[in-house]
Amino acid sequence: MTTVFYNRRGPMSLKTLSALAGAVALALLPALALAGPSDDLIVASQAHVDSPKVFWQGRNFTLNAEVDGKEHKLEKTVNWVGKGYKNTGQQQYVYEVPKNNSIPNLGEPGTLLYQAPILPGLANSPIWAGFGADLKIPAEKFRDGSFNLDMVAFDGPGKMDLFRYDDWMASSHSPGMRSVWIKPGTHTHNITTFTKPGNYHIQYRASARDKSGRFVASAPQTMTWQVGGSKPAPNGIKDVARAYDQAENTGAEGEARLTITPHEGREKDGDEYLTDMEFTTSTATAGTAIFYIDGYYLAEVPLKDGRATWSEMIGSETSSFQVVFIPKQGPGKWISSPLSYNRTQGTVSTTQPGSFPRKSPTRALPTFDNGDQKIADPAVSVTAKKLDNEYASIAAIPADKNLTLRVTGGFYDTPDGNNPSCEVEFISSPAQREIKVPWDGCNDGSYTLKLRLQPNSRTLAGAKDISLGKAVLPKSAETRLTNPPSVIRKGDPLAAHELTESTPSPTRPAETEANPGKTGTNTEKISKAQATISDGHVDVRVTDQNGLAMALGDDSGTEEKRTLIRPLDKVTLAVPKQALVTRRGHVFASKDFDFLGKKGTQLYVLPQNQRNGLVWPGFSTESVDYSKYPKGIDIQVRPAKAPKGGAWWAFTQDLNGLGTIMAASDRTSTISTTGRIHSHLVWAFSKPGHYLLQVRAVDRATERATKWYPLRFAVDQAQKTDPATDPANSDAAKGGAADIGPTENPASKQEIDETVAPETGPAGLGKPSPGPTLASKAEKSGAQITSPKAAEGEGNTAGESSPAGAATVSSKPYRPPLAKTGSSENTQQLLTLAGAALLGAGGALGITSVRGRK
Numbered sequence: 001m002t003t004v005f006y007n008r009r010g011p012m013s014l015k016t017l018s019a020l021a022g023a024v025a026l027a028l029l030p031a032l033a034l035a036g037p038s039d040d041l042i043v044a045s046q047a048h049v050d051s052p053k054v055f056w057q058g059r060n061f062t063l064n065a066e067v068d069g070k071e072h073k074l075e076k077t078v079n080w081v082g083k084g085y086k087n088t089g090q091q092q093y094v095y096e097v098p099k100n101n102s103i104p105n106l107g108e109p110g111t112l113l114y115q116a117p118i119l120p121g122l123a124n125s126p127i128w129a130g131f132g133a134d135l136k137i138p139a140e141k142f143r144d145g146s147f148n149l150d151m152v153a154f155d156g157p158g159k160m161d162l163f164r165y166d167d168w169m170a171s172s173h174s175p176g177m178r179s180v181w182i183k184p185g186t187h188t189h190n191i192t193t194f195t196k197p198g199n200y201h202i203q204y205r206a207s208a209r210d211k212s213g214r215f216v217a218s219a220p221q222t223m224t225w226q227v228g229g230s231k232p233a234p235n236g237i238k239d240v241a242r243a244y245d246q247a248e249n250t251g252a253e254g255e256a257r258l259t260i261t262p263h264e265g266r267e268k269d270g271d272e273y274l275t276d277m278e279f280t281t282s283t284a285t286a287g288t289a290i291f292y293i294d295g296y297y298l299a300e301v302p303l304k305d306g307r308a309t310w311s312e313m314i315g316s317e318t319s320s321f322q323v324v325f326i327p328k329q330g331p332g333k334w335i336s337s338p339l340s341y342n343r344t345q346g347t348v349s350t351t352q353p354g355s356f357p358r359k360s361p362t363r364a365l366p367t368f369d370n371g372d373q374k375i376a377d378p379a380v381s382v383t384a385k386k387l388d389n390e391y392a393s394i395a396a397i398p399a400d401k402n403l404t405l406r407v408t409g410g411f412y413d414t415p416d417g418n419n420p421s422c423e424v425e426f427i428s429s430p431a432q433r434e435i436k437v438p439w440d441g442c443n444d445g446s447y448t449l450k451l452r453l454q455p456n457s458r459t460l461a462g463a464k465d466i467s468l469g470k471a472v473l474p475k476s477a478e479t480r481l482t483n484p485p486s487v488i489r490k491g492d493p494l495a496a497h498e499l500t501e502s503t504p505s506p507t508r509p510a511e512t513e514a515n516p517g518k519t520g521t522n523t524e525k526i527s528k529a530q531a532t533i534s535d536g537h538v539d540v541r542v543t544d545q546n547g548l549a550m551a552l553g554d555d556s557g558t559e560e561k562r563t564l565i566r567p568l569d570k571v572t573l574a575v576p577k578q579a580l581v582t583r584r585g586h587v588f589a590s591k592d593f594d595f596l597g598k599k600g601t602q603l604y605v606l607p608q609n610q611r612n613g614l615v616w617p618g619f620s621t622e623s624v625d626y627s628k629y630p631k632g633i634d635i636q637v638r639p640a641k642a643p644k645g646g647a648w649w650a651f652t653q654d655l656n657g658l659g660t661i662m663a664a665s666d667r668t669s670t671i672s673t674t675g676r677i678h679s680h681l682v683w684a685f686s687k688p689g690h691y692l693l694q695v696r697a698v699d700r701a702t703e704r705a706t707k708w709y710p711l712r713f714a715v716d717q718a719q720k721t722d723p724a725t726d727p728a729n730s731d732a733a734k735g736g737a738a739d740i741g742p743t744e745n746p747a748s749k750q751e752i753d754e755t756v757a758p759e760t761g762p763a764g765l766g767k768p769s770p771g772p773t774l775a776s777k778a779e780k781s782g783a784q785i786t787s788p789k790a791a792e793g794e795g796n797t798a799g800e801s802s803p804a805g806a807a808t809v810s811s812k813p814y815r816p817p818l819a820k821t822g823s824s825e826n827t828q829q830l831l832t833l834a835g836a837a838l839l840g841a842g843g844a845l846g847i848t849s850v851r852g853r854k
Helices: 240-246 591-596
Strands: 042-044 048-057 060-067 070-073 077-081 094-096 112-116 128-133 147-155 160-164 167-171 179-182 191-194 198-209 215-217 221-227 256-262 275-281 287-293 296-302 307-312 319-327 339-341 348-350 379-386 391-398 405-412 422-428 434-438 448-455 464-470 475-480 531-533 536-543 549-554 564-566 571-575 580-582 602-606 615-620 633-641 648-654 657-664 667-673 678-680 682-685 689-699 709-715 809-811 845-851
Touching: 042 060, 048 077, 048 147, 048 198, 048 221, 060 198, 060 215, 060 221, 077 112, 128 147, 128 179, 167 179, 167 422, 240 319, 256 319, 256 339, 275 287, 275 319, 287 307, 296 307, 339 348, 379 448, 379 464, 391 405, 391 422, 391 448, 422 434, 464 475, 536 633, 549 689, 571 615, 591 657, 602 615, 633 657, 657 667, 682 709
Parallel strands: 042 077, 048 128, 077 221, 531 571, 536 615, 571 709, 809 845
Antiparallel strands: 048 060, 060 070, 094 112, 112 191, 147 179, 147 198, 160 167, 160 191, 198 215, 198 221, 198 296, 256 275, 256 348, 275 307, 287 296, 287 319, 319 339, 379 391, 379 475, 391 434, 405 422, 405 448, 448 464, 536 549, 549 564, 580 602, 602 682, 615 678, 633 667, 633 689, 648 657, 648 682, 667 845, 689 709
C-alpha cells in the first residue's frame, strides 16, 4: 500500500458539514452484492490483459482472464487501474472529453474520466486492457456465425464506457450498448473509461443462437475492476466491516476528522486533477484509514503521526465520501458521516460520526433486460450521405426503436469483394443510429457499398446483407431482417444453456488455482507447411524451450482453428491492395509523419489495431522465462531486400500522433526487453513488391545470438512466396532456419551485418546499410532514461521507482525527427518509448535504432 503525506502550509479554518441523508438501496442482482476490497484476487495491472476472454469448453462458453499471456479464472482476477505515465512523464490515467468528441453520453467537453488507455505508457502503465475470444470457438455452429459478450449486471459508483477513438463499443448505462460482437481469435485494444474511481463488479456471459434457434449461453461470471485507489494486496483488510466490528469499542477523548481539499502539489503530470482525502485523529497512533466513494471501497492508507492522506482523481461528478478508521490496537475506531464533494469546491470537512458506508450510486442504472427480444417490425432503413471528400455518414435506422444492430461492411473495390477497402463498423442502438466514416480513396464512384445488419443473440431475428450498389452518394435502401427459427426461452434468462452436442477439441480451461496461469508453447502445434497469411493475428515470437529461437505464432486460423507455431522461413505475410491509403486529410495528417513522404503519397498500411481482411503482425516474448536472462533479451530487426526504390517502416501511434519509429528500411534496430512483451505496430510499405526483413534474438547477459530469421511481406502481389533469388535463401540468411530450434552464436565482434545487404535504398534516403553489430557498452548506454517514480496508487512506497526500471532509447535521426519528444542537443536524438511501443508486465523496454553507415 502507498501512503502519501502532505504538509499543510498553515492552519486551516474548516467548516463542519452535517451528515447526508440515508443511502439509497442498490437494486441489482444479489450475486453482485460483493463487499469490500479485492485483496484476495490476482491483480492484473501494468500488463497486456484480455478480460473477459471467451473460450469454448465442451458444449458451452466459459469466460477467463488472460493476463500477460497467462490464463486465469475470470472471478479470480481484478483489473487495477492506478496512476499511469509514459516514460516522458505524461499522465495516462485521466481522459478529458475533447471538444470534437463523437462518443455519445461521455459528458461535455472537459469532463474528466478515469481511463484504462488504448495505448498505455511505459510497461503498460497503468494497464493495457481489452477483451477477446479464443480461436477454437465453433462459430460455424451458430446462427449467422455470430456470438456475443453480454454485460448482464453492473455494480459500481459510476458509469463505464468502452470505445476506440470514434468507435463506441459498449456502455454500462445504455441498454442498447451492453452486447459486443467478437470473432474467434480476435482481441481488442480499446479505451475503458469510468466516471468515478472505486470498486466495480460487472457480470458477463457469452451467448449465441444455434442453427435451430436455441439460445446458447454461459452462466454469468463476475469481473472486478479497481479503478484508482490503492493496489489490492494480500496484506490488505479483506473484510472492512468485520475488522471494524472486531476493533476495540471503548471510548476515548479526542477528535477525528475527514477533510477533502484540492491537491496542492504539482510533482507529476496530472496532479492538477487530484483531490486530497485526509483523515486525522488525536486518539490513535497506528491503524488504517479506508476511504469510500458513494459507499464503494476506494483506498486504504496506514496512519502515520495521526494522519492518513490519499490523493485521487475523483472525476467531474459530485460524490459522497466517507472514511472508516480501524486502529491497530486500543480505542479510536471511527466512521465519518458522508461528505458531499465536487472537485470544483474548496476545502470541506466533518467531525460528525456516521454509520458504515452503504452503496449509493448517484447515477440511475437502467434496467437490464436479459430475456429474448421480440421485434415489432423487422424493417430497417439504411442511408449513406457524402459529408466531404474525406468522410461519409452511414445510418441504419430500424422501425423497432428498441432494436440494436451491428453494422459491418463498407466500400468494396468489386461487387463480390470479401473485404472492404474503406471499412464500416458500428453499433446502431437507441443511443446512436448514425456514424461518420472515412471514405477517402473510395469516393470515385467505382466502389460498391455493402453492409451486413446483425442483431444480437437475444433478438428473435437473423442478419441481413444489403448492397446499395455503386457508392455515388447519397444512397438509401429499405430492407427487412431475416426470420430464422427461434426457440423461445422459458424460466430464468440467466440460466446456462448448452449446445445439444459437444464440439471436438474443446478449449483447455483456465488452470486451477493450484497451478494458475500456464504459459508457453508446449501444447501448441508446430506446422512446417508453407503458408501465406493475409488476415488475422500473428506474432513474431521469441521462444526459449531449448535455448533462444524465433518463430511465428499464428492465431489467424488460416490452417487450423488453433494457435500454430510456424518456422519463419515457411511464412509470407500478404498485404493486399485494400491496404493502400493516401497520405492526406486525416490519414497521417501530422507533420511528424513527413518521413512517409509528402502529402498525396500512397502507402500500403497494416494498422496498429486489428482490421478485418488484413494481417495483424506484432512481436511477443510472452512465452519466455526471463529468470534465465537476468539482463533481458534484445530483438534485432534489419532490412535485407525491398523492391527498387521501396521503403518500409514499423512505428507506433498514440492519441497525439506519432509515437516511436521501431524499425525501418534504412537501419538496424534493437528492441530491448527485460520482461514479457506483446506489441503491435503500424507497418507501412511505400511500393508493391516483395520485402525481406531479418530478425534475431540476443541474450544481453552473454551476448549470444540466434541465427537471423527471415520475415517476408508480399505487398499487393499475386504470387505467394518470394522468388528463388530471395536473399533469405543464402546460407547467411537461412542459418538453418527451416526449423524452430535455436542456433546460438557469439554476436559480439563478428561482421554479421555484412552478410545480407539491401539491393536498393529507399527513395530519397540514400542507400542504407544493414547497420552495426551489437552495440558496444558505450553505445548501449548512450542515453539513460530512468522510469518515472511510481505515483500514488501504483503500489510502491515513496521513493521507489516504477517496477519497469530503466529504458534506453537512442537513434541517429534521418531527415525529419523520429519522435515528438525526448530530443537532446547531442548528436544522438533520445526517443522516448511511446505507450503502445512494446508492452509487457513490469518489463523495461528500450529501442536502439542505428542508421546505416554510408
